[in-house]
Amino acid sequence: xxxxxxxxxxxxxxxxxxxxxxxxxxxxxxxxxxxxxxxxxxxxxxxxxxxxxxxxxxxxxxxxxxxxxxxxxxxxxxxxxxxxxxxxxxxxxxxxxxxxxxxxxxxxxxxxxxxxxxxxxxxxxxxxxxxxxxx
Amino acid sequence: xxxxxxxxxxxxxxxxxxxxxxxxxxxxxxxxxxxxxxxxxxxxxxxxxxxxxxxxxxxxxxxxxxxxxxxxxxxxxxxxxxxxxxxxxxxxxxxxxxxxxxxxxxxxxxxxxxxxxxxxxxxxxxxxxxxxxxxxxxxxxxxxxxxxxxxxxxxxxxxxxxxxxxxxxxxxxxxxxxxxxxxxxxxxxxxxxxxxxxxxxxxxxxxxxxxxxxxxxxxxxxxxxxxxxxxxxxxxxxxxxxxxxxxxxxxxxxxxxxxxxxxxxxxxxxxxxxxxxxxxxxxxxxxxxxxxxxxxxxxxxxxxxx
Amino acid sequence: xxxxxxxxxxxxxxxxxxxxxxxxxxxxxxxxxxxxxxxxxxxxxxxxxxxxxxxxxxxxxxxxxxxxxxxxxxxxxxxxxxxxxxxxxxxxxxxxxxxxxxxxxxxxxxxxxxxxxxxxxxxxxxxxxxxxxxxxxxxxxxxxxxxxxxxxxxxxxxxxxxxxxxxxxxxxxxxxxxxxxxxxxxxxxxxxxxxxxxxxxxxxxxxxxxxxxxxxxxxxxxxxxxxxxxxxxxxxxxxxxxxxxxxxxxxxxxxxxxxxxxxxxxxxxxxxxxxx
Numbered sequence: 001x002x003x004x005x006x007x008x009x010x011x012x013x014x015x016x017x018x019x020x021x022x023x024x025x026x027x028x029x030x031x032x033x034x035x036x037x038x039x040x041x042x043x044x045x046x047x048x049x050x051x052x053x054x055x056x057x058x059x060x061x062x063x064x065x066x067x068x069x070x071x072x073x074x075x076x077x078x079x080x081x082x083x084x085x086x087x088x089x090x091x092x093x094x095x096x097x098x099x100x101x102x103x104x105x106x107x108x109x110x111x112x113x114x115x116x117x118x119x120x121x122x123x124x125x126x127x128x129x130x131x132x133x134x135x
Numbered sequence: 136x137x138x139x140x141x142x143x144x145x146x147x148x149x150x151x152x153x154x155x156x157x158x159x160x161x162x163x164x165x166x167x168x169x170x171x172x173x174x175x176x177x178x179x180x181x182x183x184x185x186x187x188x189x190x191x192x193x194x195x196x197x198x199x200x201x202x203x204x205x206x207x208x209x210x211x212x213x214x215x216x217x218x219x220x221x222x223x224x225x226x227x228x229x230x231x232x233x234x235x236x237x238x239x240x241x242x243x244x245x246x247x248x249x250x251x252x253x254x255x256x257x258x259x260x261x262x263x264x265x266x267x268x269x270x271x272x273x274x275x276x277x278x279x280x281x282x283x284x285x286x287x288x289x290x291x292x293x294x295x296x297x298x299x300x301x302x303x304x305x306x307x308x309x310x311x312x313x314x315x316x317x318x319x320x321x322x323x324x325x326x327x328x329x330x331x332x333x334x335x336x337x338x339x340x341x342x343x344x345x346x347x348x349x350x351x352x353x354x355x356x357x358x359x360x361x362x363x364x365x366x367x368x369x370x371x372x373x374x375x376x377x378x379x380x381x382x383x384x385x386x387x388x389x390x391x392x393x394x395x396x397x398x399x400x401x402x403x404x405x406x407x408x409x410x411x412x413x414x415x416x417x418x419x420x421x422x423x424x425x426x427x428x429x430x431x432x433x434x435x436x437x438x439x440x441x
Numbered sequence: 442x443x444x445x446x447x448x449x450x451x452x453x454x455x456x457x458x459x460x461x462x463x464x465x466x467x468x469x470x471x472x473x474x475x476x477x478x479x480x481x482x483x484x485x486x487x488x489x490x491x492x493x494x495x496x497x498x499x500x501x502x503x504x505x506x507x508x509x510x511x512x513x514x515x516x517x518x519x520x521x522x523x524x525x526x527x528x529x530x531x532x533x534x535x536x537x538x539x540x541x542x543x544x545x546x547x548x549x550x551x552x553x554x555x556x557x558x559x560x561x562x563x564x565x566x567x568x569x570x571x572x573x574x575x576x577x578x579x580x581x582x583x584x585x586x587x588x589x590x591x592x593x594x595x596x597x598x599x600x601x602x603x604x605x606x607x608x609x610x611x612x613x614x615x616x617x618x619x620x621x622x623x624x625x626x627x628x629x630x631x632x633x634x635x636x637x638x639x640x641x642x643x644x645x646x647x648x649x650x651x652x653x654x655x656x657x658x659x660x661x662x663x664x665x666x667x668x669x670x671x672x673x674x675x676x677x678x679x680x681x682x683x684x685x686x687x688x689x690x691x692x693x694x695x696x697x698x699x700x701x702x703x704x705x706x707x708x709x710x711x712x713x714x715x716x717x
């Protein structure tokens with residue numbers, strides 16, 4: 001069978017056990033996958049004034065804004081249950097976290113309605129219209 | 136932060152941040168199994184794209200990634216290097232079936248869909264025929280015949296163009312309810328756009344909607360649809376993509392009076408050695424000797440000496 | 442000297458001041474400016490911490506004709522300023538703080554006639570800058586002004602006392618539990634400083650806000666021991682967001698040449714995904 005024949009199953013049963021994690025989308029690439037002392041270093045230093053959040057990360061000033069999932073949509077963090085040994089294998093992922101909003105951080109400037117992620121949130125509702133059946 | 140270290144290569148991702156339509160996660164019958172991500176042929180490009188079938192293949196969804204370079208996630212107490220945000224949104228299965236109908240057409244013959252919608256490169260495509268919307272809407276793009284309760288289909292270009300036209304019209308209606316800027320020429324996205332141009336014409340909307348629908352059909356069909364919509368050709372349609380417009384050099388301006396070099400490990404202050412920015416740059420190059428040009432020009436954080 | 446206002450939020454800058462003596466509003470005055478905290482904490486050549494506290498007390502006793510004002514630049518302010526995209530170096534920060542303090546004295550009604558400043562950067566240039574900014578005031582900027590002019594010596598005492606206290610009573614905004622206060626002198630080769638810097642280096646976050654990230658020692662340790670964080674390129678990215686689509690990590694194969702993606706998607710950094 002071709003590589004394109006492989007499927008990735010989402011174990012929905014895991015949804016009920018998924019935790020509700022706080023997500024932050026940072027304006028830099030961190031070359032690391034794994035645990036970090038986020039609740040010790042990051043969360044306590046976030047400051048909030050109205051809708052504007054500020055924090056420093058590695059000596060750089062970040063400004064952030066909360067972004068919500070569109071209506072009828074849910075945020076999920078999917079995690080591979082077992083790493084496949086080759087790309088010819090079916091994969092299984094589980095839902096490890098669910099979220100309804102996350103904080104989007106920019107370097108020094110506050111995210112505005114012109115920011116990519118804020119604008120990208122318009123996609124689901126437009127997609128629903130484009131792909132709705134035609135009568 | 137560091138200019139010396141090379142970015143380490145990405146290892147295979149095993150975690151994804153996704154925003155998914157709630158309907159994609161619904162299970163009507165538990166025995167139908169879980170939703171699955173599959174690879175299907177992208178109807179516009181012919182390339183492989185990622186899709187998702189809901190439980191029992193009731194509905195099909197496409198996957199798009201919000202992907203800005205240099206982004207990573209904090210998820211609870213974890214770092215995820217891959218800063219993409221995946222959107223799982225519904226896709227009309229007819230778009231995905233259409234290329235098979237078109238290419239499978241032989242001498243105007245009616246054929247069972249199961250015979251047409253098959254692809255050894257993309258075996259999951261047969262599952263499209265289980266989607267409710269595919270079965271209910273395929274008559275918009277094909278003639279239908281029923282012989283002893285078995286259905287046969289034949290691609291119909293006129294019907295297809297009419298169907299696509301309705302798609303465009305529905306998209307125009309949807310666009311008008313949003314503040315998506317559809318008007319005029321492409322502006323660089325680095326400039327803040329006025330919320331909604333009041334001067335956006337009906338043609339602007341039509342053109343924009345045509346462009347969106349064209350993301351789901353072949354280039355040829357897109358051109359046919361353009362004609363069908365009676366959209367005038369643009370004389371100079373090639374607008375330089377915004378991505379290539381501006382290339383800023385963000386080489387930092389060397390401060391003329393950088394003091395950080397003295398007052399170092401000593402509290403007693405030494406008289407500042409006068410050095411111009413140019414001299415300083417030169418001094419740096421001399422020291423680095425064989426340092427590559429790119430390293431020299433890459434923005435370097437001015438550090439406090441100590 | 443009550444540092445409560447700064448301690449309430451030690452991530453930002455803050456100004457503290459004594460009451461303005463009536464004499465200073467009615468008679469001609471001079472002002473001295475010095476900074477502390479740029480270098481290491483300890484210095485054997487100058488006064489001990491206790492001696493400075495003692496002198497500050499004397500200063501306080503003279504409050505009928507001596508007032509003081511402090512501009513505290515938090516390490517976080519310095520880090521974020523120096524590492525920001527429009528680079529703001531330590532000298533410029535220091536100059537601006539000095540200008541702010543002179544203006545503050547004027548705004549408080551002090552009859553300012555003369556200002557003496559310990560230089561930051563070339564003295565003549567700095568003197569010219571300040572003279573231009575405050576035309577009615579005679580400005581004298583000198584290296585080692587703290588040993589030349591008593592008023593600058595007094596300023597130096599104020600600044601150092603404040604610095605000593607801020608360091609000693611630093612309240613970590615981070616949730617680090619009991620923090621080892623054996624910071625040492627601040628010299629990178631001081632064993633105490635060294636071991637503290639190694640102990641509190643986090644592979645992802647680097648250091649608490651107590652440490653200036655712009656400090657070369659901190660940078661070097663992070664470079665060698667912490668995970669890479671591509672902030673530099675993030676800065677470039679922010680300067681020129683339109684270059685983004687250029688760098689796309691998952692460029693869908695086959696789509697690049699044949700069809701141009703609709704601007705709805707490119708403007709939103711949305712791409713089709715070929716593989717999870």
